[in-house]
Amino acid sequence: SPKKVGDDIAKATGDWKGLRITVKLTIQNRQAQIEVVPSASALIIKALKEPPRDRKKQKNIKHSGSVSFDEIVNIARQMRHRSLARELSGTIKEILGTAQSVGCSIDGRHPHDIIDDINNGAIECPAVSI
DSSP states (O other), X not given: OHHHHHHHHHXXXXXXXXXXXXXXXXXXXXXXXXXXXXXXXXXXXXXXXXXXXXXXXXXXXXXXXXXXXXXXXXXXXXXXXXXOOSSHHHHHHHHHHHHHHHTOEETTBOHHHHHHHHHXXXXXXXXXXX
């Protein structure tokens, strides 16, 4: 029933309160299975560890916090299967681009500076270990 599906989604997305999140519904013989598929921006905003807030009351929230580079690498590993990049460094750069759009900084620096550092070799990206 639709109400049960709604309750299941609410239960599955409990720890993503206040964030926009994608949910994958797999329906088989009228049984819905719910799988949370977080987007890169949702993972970054979650890594900022901001207090949850009501999206209806506060619009256009600025996410001005700072995330560590290690967190970005972890997010890149989680998103690896959905990335268009060949190497993990490319995925890391995709996540950094999303971080720039979200408006947060990485270890107190602008995400694009980190991308430039990766491109010119100043920052080493870990090799893929899945």
